[in-house]
Structure formats: C-alpha cells, structure tokens
Amino acid sequence: MCGRYTFEPESSEEIKRIEQLAEQAGYQPKRGEVFPGDKTAIVIYAKNQVQVAAMPWGFPAFSDRPKQLLINARSETVLEKNLFAESFIKRRCVYPTSGFFEWSADKKKFIFNYQQKNRPIYIAGFYNFFNRQTHSILLTTQPNSSVAHIHDRMPLILEKKAIKSWLTDLDFAKKYLSYPMPELFSRQL
Structure with a gap:
C-alpha cells in the first residue's frame, strides 16, 4: 500500500515544471508530504x-464513514473490480512524486526514491x-526486493518515457500492470 508520498518542487526541475503547469491551469497542488484527500498534481490526457x-487523492468510500477514502487499487485485480475497471480503461493518470513512504510491521517509517534524489518517481x-468532482487513485503491485523487506505492496511505477503510452494506449497499460518494478533506495526517517 502507498499511504503517503512527497511532492517537492525544489527537489527537481521536472517536479518544479509540473507544479508550474498546474498553477498555470489554475490549480494549487499540495506541496511536501501528500496525504489521502489532499488535492495533488496529476498528469492526464485530455483534449x-x-x-x-490537480484533484483529490482517493475515491470516496461507499460506507457509513463519509471521510473514508479508497486510495489504492491492486494492479492484479483492477480490471475485475466494478468500481475501478471503467476508470482504468478510460481515465488513466500519473502521479508525479519526489518519493513515497511505507511503514514496516514495527511501525518504522521509510521513504523510497531513486539513488539520484532529483529524479521523480511517476506512479x-x-x-x-464523484458528485461532479474528479478524484484519483493510485495503483499498487507486488513489491520487488527493494521494498519487500519493508512492505508487502509498492506503487506501480512508470518510467518517464512510458507516461504518454500509459495515458493513451490501453493495450500498453494492461500489459504494464505486470511489469517488473525498478529497484529503489530507502532510508528510515
């Protein structure tokens, strides 16, 4: 599961440019540590x-808890779930991040990113x-060896060169659901 990530424009020129593009379009995405429910920068394909x-992270949950959000979907079953399948097929997006957090079984917090700290992670x-407002959800997958010792899930990470294909090519996106994930660097906070 990915329960938080960072969006730090000062960490890379790419993230800074994404924030500028969001602001030019009239959005104010959350900076720093992004929590479920925060309005976050999102890359989409439109027009x-x-x-x-920018849109809130998390689908409203269908329960008696109105503040509860569904923030992750499993890549292995996304096409089988009625709540997710149509959105995956028609409205894919990408989360530009500076890194993401996971917690170990003993509640230690770790941040994951590439060794080269200024390289964004695209999720x-x-x-x-929902009620005429867009909401986003990110995909998780089986963890590779760089994450598995901390957590049993990790975000589905895209290489920068795959972003447009992810957004526009459904066959590519379906195949990508089972791609191997890149090795990451982690440090305890």
Missing part, C-alpha cells in the same frame, strides 16, 4: 494532449467523477 491538473493511477 488530445498531455496536461497537468500509475486513474481517476473518476
């Missing part, structure tokens, strides 16, 4: 082009409309 928008996701 025949890749765009930056695959999708979005949908």
Whole structure:
C-alpha cells in the first residue's frame, strides 16, 4: 500500500515544471508530504494532449464513514473490480512524486526514491467523477526486493518515457500492470 508520498518542487526541475503547469491551469497542488484527500498534481490526457491538473487523492468510500477514502487499487485485480475497471480503461493518470513512504510491521517509517534524489518517481493511477468532482487513485503491485523487506505492496511505477503510452494506449497499460518494478533506495526517517 502507498499511504503517503512527497511532492517537492525544489527537489527537481521536472517536479518544479509540473507544479508550474498546474498553477498555470489554475490549480494549487499540495506541496511536501501528500496525504489521502489532499488535492495533488496529476498528469492526464485530455483534449488530445498531455496536461497537468490537480484533484483529490482517493475515491470516496461507499460506507457509513463519509471521510473514508479508497486510495489504492491492486494492479492484479483492477480490471475485475466494478468500481475501478471503467476508470482504468478510460481515465488513466500519473502521479508525479519526489518519493513515497511505507511503514514496516514495527511501525518504522521509510521513504523510497531513486539513488539520484532529483529524479521523480511517476506512479500509475486513474481517476473518476464523484458528485461532479474528479478524484484519483493510485495503483499498487507486488513489491520487488527493494521494498519487500519493508512492505508487502509498492506503487506501480512508470518510467518517464512510458507516461504518454500509459495515458493513451490501453493495450500498453494492461500489459504494464505486470511489469517488473525498478529497484529503489530507502532510508528510515
């Protein structure tokens, strides 16, 4: 599971540019540590082009707890779940991040990123409309060896060169659901 991540424009030129594009489009994405429910920068494909928008992270849960959010979807079953399948097929997105957090079984917090700290991590996701407002959700997958010793899930990470294909090519996106994930660097906070 990915329960938080960072969006730090000062950490990389790419993240800084994404924030600028979001602001130019009239959005104010959350900076720093991003929590479920925060309005976050998202890369989407709309009007025949890749765009930056901002939307809350998490689908409203269908329960008696109105503040509860569904923040992750399993890549292995996304096409089998009625709540997720149509959104995945029609409205994929990408979360630009500076890294993500996981907690170990003994509640220690770790941050994951690439060795080269200024390289963004792009996380695959999708979005949908709830009460005429967009909400996004990110995808998780089986962890590789760099994450498995801390947690039993990890985000589905895209290489930068795969972003447009993820957004526009459904066959590519379906295949990518089972791609091996890159090795990451972690440190305890």
